[in-house]
Amino acid sequence: MSNIQEYVVFKVNEESYGIDIKYVENIEKMLPITRVPYADNYVEGVVNLRGNVIPVIDLRKRFSIPREDFTDESRIIIVNYKEYTVGMIADSSSEVFQIDRESVDPAPSIKAGSDDFVREIGKHEGRIVMLIDLKKVLGIESIEAE
């Protein structure tokens, strides 16, 4: 009995990452970002999303990957985790993959800087997709600790 789950897959620095589709509200093209002082370094600022002010984080910074300019391909993935709505900037975004849970393995901790954020590795049509732990990526724990 296979257990198929859908993931929205996006790329950061040529590597594919996946996030459970139930968290994803929207994928937007790049929007003008307003800087917010005293935020964590990976928080780029806030954007105007159809009248709502949404905070946005840069996944490159979050995963400790050297920064590069945003391109036409860059996308903001709007996610909902509990009561938090946050946008995440990725280099590009592809499709929705259906990944069988049986082909998912726990992530080995090889890569420094991003290992906390990737809980599992999934496989889809010969490609490796790193499935991220949204709560960790958004840094919810440190927010709720305040």
Place this chain on the structure above:
Amino acid sequence: MDMSQYLEIFIDESKEHLQHMNTILLDLENNTEDLNLLNEIFRIAHTIKGMAGTMGFTQVANVTHEMENVLHKVRNGEIPVTTVIVDVLFECFDMLEDHITSLESTGQESSTDASELVVKLQTILVNKGYLTPVDGTTETKAPVEEAETKIVVSQAVSSSEFNLDISDIGDVLKQAIDQALHPLKIRVTLDENCMLKAARSFIVFNTLEQFGEIVKSYPSAEDIEDEKFEEGFEILFITNMDAEATKLEILNISEIGDVIVSEIESSELVLSEVTEVEDVEEVEDVEEVEVEEIEEDAVAVPTTKKTSAKKAAKASDEKKQMKEKAKTSKTVRVDIDRLDNLMNLVSELIIIKTRLEVAEEIGDSSNMDDAVEYLERITTSLHDAVMKVRMVPVERTFNRFPRMVRDLSKDLGKNIQLVMSGEETEVDRTVIDEIGDPLIHLIRNSIDHGIESPEDRMAVGKSENGTVALRAYPDGNTVVIEVEDDGGGIDPDKILEIAREKDVVTDREVEMMTPHDIINLLFRPGFSTAEKITDLSGRGVGLDVVKNKIESLNGTVEVDSELEKGSKFTIRLPLTLAIIQALMVNLADEKYALPLNNIKEITTIERSSISMVQNQEVVLYRNKTLPIIRLSEVLEVPYKEELAEKKEMIVVIVRKGELEAGLVVDSLIGQQEIVIKSLGRYLTGAKTIAGATILGNGSVALIVDPNQLL
């Protein structure tokens, strides 16, 4: 059947009913003969019972069921309305409120056990309105019944040829039945040719544990391992499979002779539960049966302990899961007329849009000007209409105060009357939530410190009953809420003494203060006049917290007092919270908004006139030293070379109470009406930022909170 979709409705309606019940209980206390009130409460309990029963909320259903029983007898005149009954009914109300609040936030009833309360209600029924029997006869009657029922259970158990004793795990079994699981009594008889009985039993246990939990066994697990049984053993098993399926599973195992499976019905449990709850006068027969069982129990304890620990862990996991589920959203009741008005305005907006489109196409600029003017008017009306939709009468917050005052006056031994007026006054719904706590504090204050004891009052010729008045009324663009008491008033000299003692004020400041100012020192942090700390107030944490809360709503609070006559606290709150007038400024390439409310003046100063006093930049302005704050630095704005060494600097002078400061900005844009948008809970670091606003060009500008800088 999934009842969760009905949860919101259930909570809304229950809250309404409970509010109603609160009011009636307070009335009933003073009018115990009023049949209408009794019928009302009966009706409410009955309705809540029905709803709770349908939703499967057993605690609420149980309490309301017993309330119904008592209330029924009361309204028939069989039992008088005693103070005991009223107090217990209040306890029931508290318990129901507790459960409803828990349901609202976690989707599950709270863990407070209602069974004690249920027993109280049952006792009241038996003792005709009192908790202890009025005549001696009723007491002995009850325990004998209990003892009999206990024996009945044991007999039933033994007569069905099972040796398992289930009387001590009634709770676990009831929980299982509530969760739609099957508690089964299983007797397994091994094949007489079976060689390794212990091994075979082990396989049976293993198999069963795959789809359920083994709660108890006879003999104990250890005895079974040591093969200390004749031909078979018995198990108490809780599973989601039914009896037949379970039987088949076991029969599948080889070398199993015979299997008897019997499901435990909830009816068996009710009896044994009641016997646990009552304080039973032991009767000889019961003791004998118990002695036999005790030996079994002592040995069987290890198994039950393990499984109940597992159960507890599972239950707390489930609770955590429920908590993470989205909280039920709050709702507001809106007048249909207001919604109709809103609809009309929106349709007008659409008409204007079309006019503008047409005008633009044709290039008709005068028509466009008209349309834009009309648009301005429509948007203002639309804003007003939406604000009205968000308005809620303060009654919602006020209605819990009568009960609070009643309880408090009882506790303190003072006679206090609460007089409320203007409950229909409306405020924005965000205010309603936040204004409750400060008001509670002020009222408690008046009752605790303001109003004197009955003896003191009579000594100075006042009435024995103290009065606390709670008033709300609109005043222009604000809503005013007053808390006034006819107590002893506040003594400015006493305040001054304590203020000096606690270093809350300097002598220089005092020179310029009026008695009114002195009394308002109460709001400074670290202040408290109570000699002894009572439970409610006097911990020095009080009035400054109230002031902060009210100021966070953009409101003000003040106190006025006259010795011997009383004191009055006045709270003013703005009607509209979300739109403010702001000054837009540039800091390097970034735009920021400064609320006009805080701005006193705008001026320019020479860079050279800035001097340093104790590590703080200041400038001499209108013969006062004005601290200078470089806003670009505070907000970590990326440095821009060209702006660095300008000779003249633009300074916006902001004020908070007595404090002033000059904020250095790079250039001014202009005054603008802006809509405040919250930054949300994700961004927690920026204390100096009050929110954000969306500018005409679609970009986001941050709103600076000058209060945080002063």
